[in-house]
Amino acid sequence: LYVDHPLGAGQSVPLDRDQAHYLFGVMRLTVGAQVLLFNGVDDEFRAEVASAGKRAGELICLELTKPLQLPPDLWLVFAPIKKARTDFIVEKAAEMGAARIVPVQTEFTNSERVRQDRLQAHAVEAAEQCGGTFVPEVADLQKFDRLLADWPSDRRIMFCDEAEVGRASLSLITAGAEDGPDGTGRGTPWAIFIGPEGGFSDRERERLKAMEGSVTVSLGPRILRADTAAVAAMALWQKTLGD
Numbered sequence: 597l598y599v600d601h602p603l604g605a606g607q608s609v610p611l612d613r614d615q616a617h618y619l620f621g622v623m624r625l626t627v628g629a630q631v632l633l634f635n636g637v638d639d640e641f642r643a644e645v646a647s648a649g650k651r652a653g654e655l656i657c658l659e660l661t662k663p664l665q666l667p668p669d670l671w672l673v674f675a676p677i678k679k680a681r682t683d684f685i686v687e688k689a690a691e692m693g694a695a696r697i698v699p700v701q702t703e704f705t706n707s708e709r710v711r712q713d714r715l716q717a718h719a720v721e722a723a724e725q726c727g728g729t730f731v732p733e734v735a736d737l738q739k740f741d742r743l744l745a746d747w748p749s750d751r752r753i754m755f756c757d758e759a760e761v762g763r764a765s766l767s768l769i770t771a772g773a774e775d776g777p778d779g780t781g782r783g784t785p786w787a788i789f790i791g792p793e794g795g796f797s798d799r800e801r802e803r804l805k806a807m808e809g810s811v812t813v814s815l816g817p818r819i820l821r822a823d824t825a826a827v828a829a830m831a832l833w834q835k836t837l838g839d
């Protein structure tokens with residue numbers, strides 16, 4: 597269970613209404629039952645139900661069960677599409693071990709607003725389901741130009757471009773990553789860029805290609821839907837540069 601509260605041996609963790617409803621109403625736990633808790637910043641702890649009410653409750657942390665595992669320093673930058681597909685991208689990015697998820701508004705992005713709180717909740721649920729101890733941060737929607745203007749100089753870009761058909765993607769990423777601490781690019785901060793349904797504009801494509809240390813990769817000869825492309829790109833990155 598994810599809780600927004602510090603964890604440590606003996607620590608008391610108060611439960612809000614939704615958590616109490618889930619644990620005692622849905623899961624039918626009673627006093628003395630045990631649950632695994634994580635908060636995205638501390639280690640995972642086994643905790644015991646100390647009090648169980650309809651609208652509130654309390655857990656007491658017993659013992660450390662899993663140390664906090666930070667994912668590789670990978671951001672997924674994507675242009676939000678239809679609501680359900682955006683939810684899917686955030687969920688899969690969290691499952692696949694993105695450290696940060698950044699919705700970006702590009703020239704051909706149709707949605708001008710995203711519910712950051714909703715997307716963050718999806719990231720929490722995804723972390724819960726895959727037994728992770730870390731929750732990626734979902735950033736607020738940012739404008740493409742502003743994002744690149746403030747881009748951290750050490751973070752390399754893996755630009756997924758359907759126009760690159762035929763290029764060998766794996767070797768391109770590793771070729772672009774040979775300057776990593778161990779010569780493989782592992783440990784280097786990276787960001788994957790995925791465009792909207794209409795793709796990046798020519799100007800945006802040129803801008804991404806011109807960013808220092810960026811590599812442009814193909815995900816194969818077919819044009820993938822943005823949500824498929826996001827998952828394929830993360831799998832490719834994890835295989836090449838992830839842990």
Ligand code: SAM
Nearest residue numbers: 756757758790791794795814815818819820825
């Ligand atoms: N511009 C395209 C069009 O309208 O024909 C479609 C863009 S595609 C649906 C959405 C995004 O997925 C692209 O901007 C790109 O980042 C990524 N993408 C899809 N297929 C890809 C491929 N084969 N290689 C690399 N990136 C791909």
